[in-house]
Amino acid sequence: MLMTMDDRPSLQGVRPPPSVGAAPDASGQSGVIGIALAAVLTAAFAQGSWQWFATYIGVTLLAVIFSYYRPPTWTPGLASVYMRSTAAFSLVVGLCVAITLAPVLQRSAWLFPMPGTRRGCPETGRYEGIQAEAALANLVGRDKSALAHAQQARIHEAVADCLSATTTLWLPAYAFGVAALVALTMWYADRARTRRNTAAAASLQRR
Numbered sequence: 434m435l436m437t438m439d440d441r442p443s444l445q446g447v448r449p450p451p452s453v454g455a456a457p458d459a460s461g462q463s464g465v466i467g468i469a470l471a472a473v474l475t476a477a478f479a480q481g482s483w484q485w486f487a488t489y490i491g492v493t494l495l496a497v498i499f500s501y502y503r504p505p506t507w508t509p510g511l512a513s514v515y516m517r518s519t520a521a522f523s524l525v526v527g528l529c530v531a532i533t534l535a536p537v538l539q540r541s542a543w544l545f546p547m548p549g550t551r552r553g554c555p556e557t558g559r560y561e562g563i564q565a566e567a568a569l570a571n572l573v574g575r576d577k578s579a580l581a582h583a584q585q586a587r588i589h590e591a592v593a594d595c596l597s598a599t600t601t602l603w604l605p606a607y608a609f610g611v612a613a614l615v616a617l618t619m620w621y622a623d624r625a626r627t628r629r630n631t632a633a634a635a636s637l638q639r640r
Contacts, residue, residue: 475532483538488533504619527615534607561587
């Protein structure tokens with residue numbers, strides 16, 4: 434049975450199959466930019482001491498970026514798209530990790546071993562306690578336990594703010610360290626994977 438020109442399938446209606454391992458589209462890059470802005474806003478609006486909600490936000494952002502972002506195929510050269518994408522991804526990961534660790538760094542001296550950074554915070558707390566006692570001097574005849582509680586609250590708040598400010602000053606060092614580690618790990622793993630794939634393809638061609 435002869436097939437006429439009208440009976441033949443139209444080439445316009447045939448879609449080529451998606452290539453395996455294709456580079457991610459712009460949505461992945463936009464996602465990284467959005468996560469970076471969210472992390473920056475979290476750090477900007479954090480007032481007073483770092484609270485544990487910052488850890489929750491950081492973990493959530495890390496889960497999103499690791500779930501939906503796929504880096505492009507490894508290509509050599511410092512000015513390549515892969516290197517720029519890897520640098521952006523690593524910096525965003527470092528920022529999210531810094532936000533995640535900020536409450537722990539504020540509260541744990543073993544994780545924040547910078548010498549001399551915590552020394553002045555207790556003295557700042559004692560100074561605020563003296564100021565609170567002087568401000569409440571005319572209420573000495575009232576409830577003493579309530580006055581003592583108010584004074585301790587002022588001391589705790591002052592120490593927490595001091596530790597938070599000190600932690601914030603050192604957060605970029607932790608963020609940059611994590612970013613450098615992530616970038617080197619990604620670069621080494623992607624380069625090794627590309628070389629293995631190239632060697633496997635060459636071996637199949639020889640056969």
